[in-house]
Amino acid sequence: MKKFLLLLTLIPAGLLAACGSDEGAASDVEKKDLVLGGTIPYSDMLEGGVKPYLEELGYTVEVREFNDYVQPNTALGSGSLDANLFQHEVYMTAFAEEHDMDLSGVIRVPTAPMAIYSEKFASLEEIEPGSTVAIPNDPTNTARGLTVLRDNGLLEFDEDVNPLRVTENDVTSNPLDLKIESLEAAQLPRSLSSVDLAAINGNFAISAGLDLTASLAKDNIPENIINQVVVLTENLDDQYVQDIKEAIESDEFKQFIEEEFQGFHQPDWMRD
Template identity: 50%
Template sequence: MKKIVTLFAALTIITFLSACGGGEENADAEEKKTIRFGATSGPYSDMVTEAIAPLLEEKGYEVTNKEFTDYVQPNKALANGDLDANLFQHKIYLESFAEEHNLDLSEVIIVPTAPMGIYSSEYKDIESVETGSTMGIPNDPTNLARALIILEDEGLVTLKEDVDPLRASLNDIVENPKEIQFVEVEAGQLPRLVDSEDLSMVPGNYALAAEMDLLSALALEDMPDDYRNRVAVKTEDLDAQFAKDIKEVVESEEFEQIIDEKFEGFGKPQWMKEEE
């Protein structure tokens, strides 16, 4: 009888522990059905709420989206666990920020991104640009390099043959046939220069914030994927089911259809072009 009582007690303990373990697993499963996104206010926050979240909700997720007004807090919030994913940055910024702040973050997938463009209230096309025209350009190295590549693509300048396209500067210009006079300002101020200067280079996010029509640009950037925004998560979550599901919905035809309808002018990443 003593052995039977002992065996019964042992089985009871095992059953209790198994039930507790199962409860923890169920709790974890439920937690993973909530995805806390973060994005900078504007088009990428809109992309989360209008394109990504609805498709994730169809998969049974509850999606929240926190808007940020700076480019520092979204990565810090992701790293400390306040967010599960964010969407606001390109590869160069993600990698440099993570290295500088010792964060372990990784990209999940590249998304369509608003390109930089050449805008003007003076000219209707690139061919009309006159000698001596003034042009607003960004004064930060990353956006300046992008601007110079666009200018070279449009035949307005020629850069050194061996220049790194991600690090081009005004010193790398070897030909400027239109003798364009460059006015360097902070990128966020460039929409204002569309009217005060002959031309202005405006990054897509700032153009949209100023309610500019991307399709009104004289030329739009053929953006390298390194400059396109991406969904990021903590590296330890790359293989988590929620990260795989984010990637799956972004790769879906439904997502691309929403982009085509609501995000006109956004440049598609290479992976999306290859599927067309």
């Protein structure tokens, strides 16, 4: 018995605790190294508006920039990202269903509008019959592109059609006989030299150096089309996710937006 007690005294206390139970071990580890991802300009929003606040809370933060709408979610699923910022609720829901992922939105952020740009026309009134207009080819942004054209009198479609699911087949009136060309969203800014006008997502417009205030028209963004921070649902209640939300709700973040992101649509919570 004495030999057994002596053996116990030689075993490190931490090892004894580990042998006793591992219940709650993972939840006791506080995550302090974060990798956040986004497309331009949301990667800049993370870098300048979120990262400094999180670093004040003791986090080490890396921001990674992406140039498409697929990799930020696949990186989230693989664990190489802890959160991303580039997508709205409608896109997130469709992507999660298609790729069998469980994603959740955390908080919405100011969002660059989709807008109509042209190197040929200075106003909507100048658009000539038979002009070619380029729009994004992914379903959600196809609907946004067609809707911004509809809202500015260039197209009409049935009022009963869900504006978030509109396709070219739903167009009922095209008074200028516009020729609609579908392209990958990231290619739209470069298409301006070969088409007459284009409906371009705000992030790709900004990354291409286009001025949001120089567009011919902008879309009106409903709440479920405003971009949001997204995480894996299993991490939604983790402390780092709550701290990201706190950072975006901070006065520092709001001031950063006012200085650097003029012309962006603000979510309802920022206007209240």
